[in-house]
Amino acid sequence: MERTTSPSLAARGLSPQAVERSRQKHGSNALTKQGRSGFGKQLLSNFGDPIIKILLAALLLNLLFVFKEQNWFESVGIAIAIFLATFVSTLSEYGSESAFLRLQQEAQALRCRVMREGKIALIPLEEVVVGDLVLLESGERVPADGLLVEGKLAVDQSSLNGESREAQKTPGGAREGWNLSRENQLFRGTVVCAGNGLMQVQRVGDSTFYGGMARQMQQDTRQSPLKLRLEGLADTLSRLGFAAAILVALADLLGEVWQLTGFQTPALLSLFSQPPQFLGLLLESLTLAVTVLVVAVPEGLPMMITVVLSSNMRRMLRDHVLVRKLVGIETSGSLNILFTDKTGTLTRGKLQVRELVTGEGGHFASPQSLREHSLPLYRLCFLCGAYNNESSLSGQGQPVGGNATDRALLQFFLTQARQYTAPAPSWRSPFDSRRKFSAVTLRDSGQTLTLVKGAPEQILPGCTQYLSSDGSALPFSQEKIRRTWQELTKKAYRVLALAYAPGETGGNTLSGLTFLGFIAIGDTLRPQVKKAVEQVKRAGVQVVMITGDNKDTALAMGEKAGLCRENDRLALTHDELAALSDEEVKALLPRLRVVARAMPQDKSRLVTLAQEMGLVAGMTGDGINDAPALKLSDVGFAMGSGTEVAKEAGDIVILDDNFQSIGKAILYGRTIFKSIRKFIVFQLTMNLCAVGVSVLGPFLGVENPITVVQMLWVNIIMDTLAALAYAGEAPLEEYMEEPPKKRDEPIFTSAMLHQVLCMGLYTILLCLAFLKLPLLTQVLSPRQASFHLLTGFFALFIFCGVFNSFNARTERLNLLAHLGKNPRFLLIMIMVGLVQCLLIYRGGSLFRTSPLPLPAFQLVLLLAFSVIPVDFVRKLILRRGPGSRLRRSPSPF
Structure with missing residues (x-):
């Protein structure tokens, strides 16, 4: 559609000199980009x-x-x-x-029409300056913030406020204080749905509403809970590792000195007088200390975390959850509070007519049911809905144009609208946001009618009667009909009133009307949202809905979604929230369920305050307006049908737009955290055993109980294979019954330390006893006894680790619980056992092994298996102890 320019407009527009002065004073319309780290720099920082x-x-x-x-x-x-x-x-x-970067790419691709020295110029969006006159019409994107000075527009502001309802924009009104609800203000990033107009640019670039969100998306986010916990684990491990290394070095040095000198003064003086000999002893002690430190450090942990996150990322994709940032998976399991957008997240984001309510109180879910009830009433409602409407049917027979309300109304009457064509209205009064109604006059069946549609508070005072099912007009009860209106509002519906008057009124006054009915329009909840919200709440996560609806409608939708209950329904509007200090908001936050009439900055503020309270905060959303809060939150969930900017800002993308998938993400996150803990218990138990045997072995006359090649096989088991095994642990619904972990809760707990010490020390004692006590003399041939002994020890150490892996896999007494859900674990452990058997009987001198007689092999397996009953007793004792966490698990089996 070509826009005509009036003669007065033709003389307007900035000159090139004025454009340059404006750019120097107010800046360009480009968004400032902060420096971005290259791949190499990020690699070094990691x-x-x-x-x-x-x-x-x-x-x-x-x-x-x-x-x-x-x-x-x-x-x-x-x-x-x-x-x-x-x-x-x-x-x-x-x-x-x-x-x-996505924001910038979108901006650079846009062009807009501006008046420059009386001529229309098509320029890149970034070249717009303050003072420019921008021409706008349906389908165009607003390039900057400004005031509408001519024309009339219907603008889709959902990219900024998340609401699907178009805003009506007209010239005039206040020029100070920028607010999305002001009728004369236009904002960068919004889209013109209908009409045409002229905007004078007031703010550009970073100063715009859109630019403010872009700045927030470049802010650094805080550390994830996993990295914070790893810092604590690293600190603990480093202290223990260095302390153990120092003690071992001192013990070894003192032991060597004792053997050489007996701590006799002359011998000590002689030793210290020979520096090469003493330095040799010192070097051997330091070498042993380094060995202890290296063996004690769980070098497989970083790789295991990467493996378990990557493995679960693929599994989550099958559940329609796309993970963009690996750490977002584990963070999901730590959520304390989740701020969720309503439109497009809890709801479908598409307005639909839910029901039509007549003056008699009849409720009809479809035009057909109304037609069967009353043909006269149906006929007038159809004409009012389909022809007092600024939308029209496209060539494909779908509603196009107009605002979302008109399109929903035309969709409701779509079948009949295709079959019937009424004469074009002879008079039309389009919808005006100030008057809040629209009207048309047309002829139908030889009768002239004026049909009115609009806000009930405008229409009802002009009604003196209502149309009954038999087509007669009956006295009108304002009190009764207003109660019906309030009941519909409480159901979270937007309500329109339909009315008519015979003849041609020829004006904009509302009087002498006959009430036809209420049209209840609502955005429907997504399937299974209520069940999904209940699951998330059961997991101890507080859910807060943020919407642009009024408080009553928002509360009604919150109740439908299961967010609110009669005694648990604290709701605040943007104005109420803005009037509270940060400390006051923090005091109310634990009880907050709904934020109504919300602005984008409310989301970022709430996320920040929740984080300051030590909570792990999540955010869901689908629009550009949600992007800053998505990035700022600890974990951002973007909807798959949302804007590309929102998806790029989020950590996780919910591909099926199902809130239930957020519950799955939380479950996977908790499963991953448990898998990491299981791996740590398994690896530290084996590390403790390896350190103990390596340190104590020489004191007992066994210099090299484990060779370098054997230690390589041990590391493969502890690192790669164990990581793959525990990465496949199944998500169990019982994890959703547990309260969320605190952000700074340590990975390594006292219960884990108890298991590592108990099983590590038992395995050390078992291995040392095996080496020193003549357990195998009766089943070994005398000629190969020493070779068989070291082979048996190697086998015992490995099989103890295999059986201990089952102990570490579950806190239950039944070690086979849910094992079928992780077949990879069983396959890997069976493979380790088979390879170990191959090394025993075919390893030869490379692995320092000699084939064991069958009785000796059976004895080794029996001794290794003893770690299972020992740990069973340990768990049983803990389970019976007062306040035990194991006692509170859903089932011991």
């Missing part, structure tokens, strides 16, 4: 991860002594673990600023 720092220290110390011991396997293993963990993590995190 080496600052707390666990990676420990591994780097261990690698450095290991390299210092590698030439003496020729132990390249350990050094290479640590280096590979460091590289894989940091590289995969960097790949996941790189591109976190793409939400802002």
Whole structure:
């Protein structure tokens, strides 16, 4: 549609000199971009991860002594673990600023029409300056913030406020104070749905409402709960590791000195007088300390976390949950509070006529049911809905044009609208946001009618009667009909009143009307939303709905979605929220359920305040207006049907737009956290056993109980294979019955320490007893007894780890509980057992093994299996203890 320009308009517009002066004074319309880290810089920054720092220290110390011991396997293993963990993590995190880049790409692709020296010029959006006159018509995007000075527009502001209802914009009104609800103000990023007009630009670039959101999307977000917890774990492990290394070094040095000198003064003086000999002893002690430190550090942990996150990312994709940032999965399981957008998230984001209510009180869900009830009433309602309407049918027979309300109304009467064509209205008064009604006059069946549609508060005072089902007009009860109106409002419906008057009124006054009925229009809840909300709440997550609806409608929708109850329905509007201090909001936040008439800044403010309270805050949304809060939150859930900007800003994309998928993300997050804890228990138990045997073995006359090649196989089991095994742990619904973990709750708990110490110490004692007590002399041939003994010890150590993996997998007494849901775990452990058998009987000198007689092998398996009944007793004792967490689990089996 070509817009005609009036002669007075033709003389308007900025000159090139005025454009330059404006750009110098107010800036350009481009959005400021902060510097972005390159891939290499982000990779280097990831080496600052707390666990990676420990591994780097261990690698450095290991390299210092590698030439003496020729132990390249350990050094290479640590280096590979460091590289894989940091590289995969960097790949996941790189591109976190793409939400802002998406904004810029969209902006650069746009052009707009402006008046420059009386001529219409088509210029890039970034070249618009303050003072420009921008021509706007249906389908165009507003390029900057400004005032409408001519024309009339219907504008879709959903990209900024999330509401599907178009805003009517007209010239005039206040010029100070920028607010999306002001009728004369237009905002960058919104779309013109109908009409044409002329806007004078007032704000550009970063100063616009849109630019403010772009700045927020570039702000750095705080550390994820997982990284915070890993810092605590790293601190604990480093203290324990260095303390153990120092103690072992001192013990070894003192032991060697005792054997050489007996702590006799002359012998001590003689030893210290020979520096090479003493330095040799000191070097051996330091080498042992480094060995202890390297073995004690769980170098497989960073790689395991990457493996478990990546593995579950693929599983979540099958459940229509796309994970953009790996750490977002685990963070989901730690959520304390979830701020959710209403439109497009809890609801479908599409207005529909839900029912038609007549003056007699009849409720009809379809035009056909009304037609069967009363043909005269149906006929007039149809004409009022279909022809007092600024929408029209497209060539494909679908409603186009007009506002969302008109399109929903035409859709309701769509079948009949295709079959019937009434004469064009002879007079029309379009909808005006100030008058809040529209009217048309047309002829139907030889009768002239004026049909009125609009806000009940405008229409009802002009009604003196209502049309009954038999077509007669009956006296009108204002009180009764207003009660019906209030009941519909409480159901979260937007209500329109339909009325008519015989003849041609020829004016905009409302009087002498006959009431036809109420049209209840609403945005329907998505399927299973109520069930999904209940699941999330049962998991201990507070859900707060944020919407642009009025408070009554918002509360009604909140009740429908299961967010509110009679005694638990605190709702605040934007104005009420703005009037409260941050401390007052924090005091009310635990009881808050609904925020009505919300502005985009309300979302970011609430997320920030929740984080200041120590909560892990999540945010859902689908519009550009949601993007800043999505990025600021600990985990942002973007809807798959939402804007690209929202999806880029979020950590997780819900592809099926189903709120129930958020519950699945929380469940997966909790499952991952438990998998990480299980892996830590398994690996630290094996590490403790390896350290204990390595340290105590020489004191008992066993210099090398585990060779370098054998230790390589042990590391493969502890790191790669165990990571794959625990990564497949199934999400159990019982995890959703547990309260959320605190943001700073340590990964390593006292219960885990108890299990590691108990089973680690038991395994150490078992292995040392195996080495020193003549347990196998009766089943071994004398000639190969020593070789068989070390082979049996190697097998015992590995099989203890295999059986301990089952202990670490579950807190239940029944170790096979839910094992069928993780077949990978069983397959990996069976594979480890089979490979170990192959090494025993075919490993030869490379693995320092000799085939064990069957009785000896059976004895080794029996001793290794003993870790299961020992841990069973440990769990049983803890379960019976007062206040035990194990006692409170859903079932011991």
